[in-house]
Amino acid sequence: MRISQLSAASGVPIPTIKYYLREGLLPQGEQTAATRAEYGEGHLRRLRLIRALLEVGRVPVATIAKIIAAVEDEDMPVHTMLGTAHYALAAPAEPSPGDAGHARARERVEALVAGLGWHVKSDAPTRDELAEILVRLDQLGMPATDEHLHDYADVTMRLVSEYDMALIPFHGPRETAVESLVIGTVLYGKAFDVLRRLAQESESARILGT
Amino acid sequence: MRISQLSAASGVPIPTIKYYLREGLLPQGEQTAATRAEYGEGHLRRLRLIRALLEVGRVPVATIAKIIAAVEDEDMPVHTMLGTAHYALAAPAEPSPGDAGHARARERVEALVAGLGWHVKSDAPTRDELAEILVRLDQLGMPATDEHLHDYADVTMRLVSEYDMALIPFHGPRETAVESLVIGTVLYGKAFDVLRRLAQESESARILGT
DNA sequence: CCGCATTGGATAGTCACGGTATCCAGAGCG
DNA sequence: CGCTCTGGATACCGTGACTATCCAATGCGG
Numbered sequence: 001m002r003i004s005q006l007s008a009a010s011g012v013p014i015p016t017i018k019y020y021l022r023e024g025l026l027p028q029g030e031q032t033a034a035t036r037a038e039y040g041e042g043h044l045r046r047l048r049l050i051r052a053l054l055e056v057g058r059v060p061v062a063t064i065a066k067i068i069a070a071v072e073d074e075d076m077p078v079h080t081m082l083g084t085a086h087y088a089l090a091a092p093a094e095p096s097p098g099d100a101g102h103a104r105a106r107e108r109v110e111a112l113v114a115g116l117g118w119h120v121k122s123d124a125p126t127r128d129e130l131a132e133i134l135v136r137l138d139q140l141g142m143p144a145t146d147e148h149l150h151d152y153a154d155v156t157m158r159l160v161s162e163y164d165m166a167l168i169p170f171h172g173p174r175e176t177a178v179e180s181l182v183i184g185t186v187l188y189g190k191a192f193d194v195l196r197r198l199a200q201e202s203e204s205a206r207i208l209g210t
Numbered sequence: 211m212r213i214s215q216l217s218a219a220s221g222v223p224i225p226t227i228k229y230y231l232r233e234g235l236l237p238q239g240e241q242t243a244a245t246r247a248e249y250g251e252g253h254l255r256r257l258r259l260i261r262a263l264l265e266v267g268r269v270p271v272a273t274i275a276k277i278i279a280a281v282e283d284e285d286m287p288v289h290t291m292l293g294t295a296h297y298a299l300a301a302p303a304e305p306s307p308g309d310a311g312h313a314r315a316r317e318r319v320e321a322l323v324a325g326l327g328w329h330v331k332s333d334a335p336t337r338d339e340l341a342e343i344l345v346r347l348d349q350l351g352m353p354a355t356d357e358h359l360h361d362y363a364d365v366t367m368r369l370v371s372e373y374d375m376a377l378i379p380f381h382g383p384r385e386t387a388v389e390s391l392v393i394g395t396v397l398y399g400k401a402f403d404v405l406r407r408l409a410q411e412s413e414s415a416r417i418l419g420t
Numbered sequence: 421c422c423g424c425a426t427t428g429g430a431t432a433g434t435c436a437c438g439g440t441a442t443c444c445a446g447a448g449c450g
Numbered sequence: 451c452g453c454t455c456t457g458g459a460t461a462c463c464g465t466g467a468c469t470a471t472c473c474a475a476t477g478c479g480g
Contacts, residue, residue, distance in 0.1 A: 003427070015469050018428080035427050035475045045350075052346040054467085055304055058268070061467065079418045086411060094265060118412035126411065130404045133397055136262040140255075142393050144401065148373050153405050155365050160409040163358050170417060181414075183352050187343055189406055191354065193399050194340045195363050199370040200395060201296060201336065202328035207380060208289045213456070225440055228457080245446050245456045264438085271438065 001039045003029070010047045017047070024065050025050050027072075049179060057186035063088050071178050078174060083121075085178050089185055090125040094132055101138065105131035112146075116153055164188055211249045213239070220257045227257070234275050235260050237282075259389060267396035273298050281388050288380070288387060293331075295388050299395055300335040304342050311348065315341035322356070326363055374398055 007014045020026045026046055029037030053059040070076060070084040109131045113120050120127065137144050164184040169176055217224045230236040236256055239247030263269040280286055280294040319341045323330050330337065347354050374394040379386055 013469080014427095016467085019468060022429090029428095031428090033427090033476065035429090036477085037428070048346075048349050052350060056301075056343060056346055079414070082414060082418075083411075086407065086414070090407065091266075113408065118408060119415040120408055120411050124408070124411060126404055126408050130401065130408070133266060133401045133404065136258075136266055137393070137397055137401075139258050140262060140389075140393055140397075142377060142390065142397075144398075149401075149405075151373075152369065152402060153409070155369065156402065156405045157409045157412070159362065159365065160406060161413050163361075164406075164410060165413045165417065167352060168414075179350075180352065181410075183347070183350055185407060185410060187347055187350075187352075188354075189403050191340065191343045191347075191359075192362060192366065192406070193403065194336055194343065195359075195366045196370060196399055196402070197296065197300065197395060198323065198328060198330055198334070198336050198340070199363070199367045200374060200391075201293075201330050201334060202367070203371050203375045204289070204292060204296070204378075204391075205329040207375065208292075223440080224456095226438085229439060232458090239457095241457090243447065243456090245458090246448085247457070 001043070003037070003039065006039045006043055006047070009044055010051070012047055012051065020047070020050060020061075023061055025061065025068055049182070053182065053186055056190055059089065059186060067178065067182065071175050074174075078170070078177060081174060081178060082181055085181060086185065087125055089182070091129050093125060093128060101135045102128075102131055105134040105138070108134060108146075112149055112153065115150070116157070118157075211253070213247070213249065216249045216253055216257070219254055220261070222257055222261065230257070230260060230271075233271055235271065235278055259392070263392065263396055266400055269299065269396060277388065277392065281385050284384075288384060291384060291388060292391055295391060296395065297335055299392070301339050303335060303338060311345045312338075312341055315344040315348070318344060318356075322359055322363065325360070326367070328367075 001009070003014055003017060006012075007017055010017075012020075017026065021028060026043060029039040029043065031037050050064060053064055054061070066088045067085045070081045070088075073081070076084070106127065109127050113127070134144060167184060168180040171177075211219070213224055213227060216222075217227055220227075222230075227236065231238060236253060239249040239253065241247050260274060263274055264271070276298045277295045280291045280298075283291075286294070316337065319337050323337070344354060377394060378390040
């Protein structure tokens, strides 16, 4: 498959494919001559993953590049690779950590994670991310209660272990494992978000009786 | 409170506050002289809301402006205002709707919503948003099962009605109602997302035995 | 075997977004 | 009475994700 066919099959313009090649999101095609390269099914599949992450997940190109780099580093053990990919998907750290409110919120997060018995690294950026949200909710006068958080967390864990993680072939090829993880995190995460908004509309309509 | 104090109290630079005033995110202060205006608690509160939506929710400035405009249009009934605000938070429509895959996915969404007995307007953008995600999952070879979607939906509805909607003062002042709705949608939505990623890390660690 | 479209590769330009920076003239405070 | 602050207007900037242009080397169709 030449680049024009890859473009036609994926719906992605040629200049954009070249851009992805430059940024390392797509592996180079197999060179057949100085000015000719061949692309395969893997490229098409990768392209679909990239577009889904960009358009549905709004994941920055630079973040996708980091994940791809981890996949392609054959020396990296699978669990390290998955951890790298996972953390890359966290929201970039806000400048806020450093004040007193954040430190207090951070402690609430520690207590929550410990209380649930979850195995989360103590330097996981996700912890700060959650703490930051708690700070904002406090500032806005709608603090989250411990009960609320616990209930959310319990439900989340059940769904994650029942569906999302069950789909991941941890012991298959590196690329497939990371693909499943990323799809589980980003696309199913988004699906959940949309379902939430659908449920909100429905409840709102019911309450207001429209 | 003058603009410099508002800036100091909120941590938002003066030029940025002026920018928000220009964009209509923040109401004008009360003019006390040709070159002097007074800002109040409401402005500070509004600023905190704006920053939370921007920084945590990554909601575009233009979207926030639309929501504010609906709040300030006193002629608009509360349920219309809430609907406007809610739809503004949906992801901007992708160019994809129009092909066969999307139409089929859209039918699955109709069936799901109908099966759940939810009251969601038939032209809600949220429906297309969910359909689009289903299309991507199919293309990526990880289609969502009906059981999966149903389970996600049931859980979501329980949490939404038990917590998110319970917090909204539907019959209070317009501004407060929309604020609660938006916070419920955006900030709690984000909190859920982060909890999901925490749960995934924990499960992944458990399975890989690290 | 020739000519013109296609290819890979490199470089530069574009557009949207969310701010920043600069300027200005009129207050007001010390 | 001068120095700072204010509101208002306009112009500029940095990032991110492309998109356009050029170029020389193919290579296929006739």
